[in-house]
Amino acid sequence: MQVSAHPAMVRLRAALPAVGEIVYAMGSLWISATMLRNWPDPNGYWRDTDALAYALLAAVYLPLVLRRRFPVAVLISTALCTGCYFTLGYYHAVAVCGLALALYTVASLRERRVSARCAVGALLVLLWGTRLAEPGIGPLSVGFVTVTTIVCWVTGDGARRLRELTRQLRREQEEKARRAVMEERIQIARELHDVIAHHVSVVSVQSGLAGYVFASDPPTARRALDIIGDSAHEALAEMRRMLLVLREDGRAPAEQDPPRVSGLGRLDELVKRVAEAGVPVDVRITGTAYALPPGIDLCAYRVVQEALTNVIKHAPAAHTTVHVHYAQDEVSVRVKDDGSGRTEARGVHVSAAAPGSAGQGLIGMRERATIYHGTVTAEPAPEGGFEVRLRVPVPRAATGAHA
DSSP, rough: OOOOOOOHHHHHHHHHHHHHHHHHHHHHHHHHHHHHHHHHOOOOOOOOOOHHHHHHHHHHHHGGGTTHHHHHHHHHHHHHHHHHHHHHTSGGGGGGHHHHHHHHHHHSOOOOHHHHHHHHHHHHHHHHHGGGOOOOOOHHHHHHHHHHHHHHHHHHHHHHHHHHHHHHHHHHHHHHHHHHHHHHHHHHHHHHHHHHHHHHHHHHHHHHHHHHTTTTHHHHHHHHHHHHHHHHHHHHHHHHHHHHHTTTTSOOOTTTTOOOOOGGGGGGHHHHHHTTTTEEEEEEEEEOOOOOHHHHHHHHHHHHHHHHHHHHHHHOOOOOOEEEEEEESEEEEEEEOOOOTOOOOOHHHHHTTTTTEEEEOHHHHHHHHHTTOOOEEEEETSSSEEEEEEEEEOOOOHGGGGG
């Protein structure tokens, strides 16, 4: 359980960065002023310290409080004050740190072309100050300020690039999470469509039959009601299995039996249910059957289920054949009806097979097949009727044990 922070703690954390900037600026000013006052100058290399020197140091360090909000403006101000300080000939070393920090801030917050120009300007100011170095260490002073400028710029630019990379990674993670959510929603919608559409179609056909023969043929009506009950029970079981898969921990409760996974092994149950809805179905299995990977097995089963559901809805009197062929490196499924008993809605079904159509059944079949690098075609058969074909490659690792 997440405990929210106290409002006072939230305000304190929000104020800490600003407090840190103030402490740093004031501390740097105090240290620099102390060094300026106490640094020995027996040979008179620098101008005597006066109120103007302290005022310029204050102008160099105090604006650093705003360096993150106005980095370029603070750098320009600091460089001008530092240049003025050097021009007047005061002890130069105490003003270097302020300009170096301002340069680092610009490099860490602004794009490279801006920070590079600022680095050149800061280097020129610092080089101007090296004329105040003690005799004999002028070249060393030039090397020191040059290296300091380069290090500040490279370090700041690296911090900026690291921050940009972090933001990019965060955006990619958010996009990946968004895609994962969308894929999960599509998967749920696909499963709901496949489960509900099939069983509701069976219930619709049988309820119509029961209502038609309720008075004239009570046994047939009773049988239709039994089929409706069985279909409703199976639909609930399918929904329960799907919800168990979607559980957060991915596990079913320990006291329940493991859910039965849909696949071609349950093809006989599907065919029986469709036959009870009035659609005769012949099943042919060729090749040597072997255990398919669960995803491919479910894909094949759902394609057959959707194809037979369309037959129930659009050609309820058609004779249908389901042909499953197990090849060494692929499994193929063909569901074909002879077109008898075709309704006007069948034309809608045919048009749904056209490219660019938004038919949810065909879209779902193609999505399933694409996941496993397979193909689905749904089109009128040359000799009449309608057929759906599925071909899915099966990895050799999955078939090797059954070859």
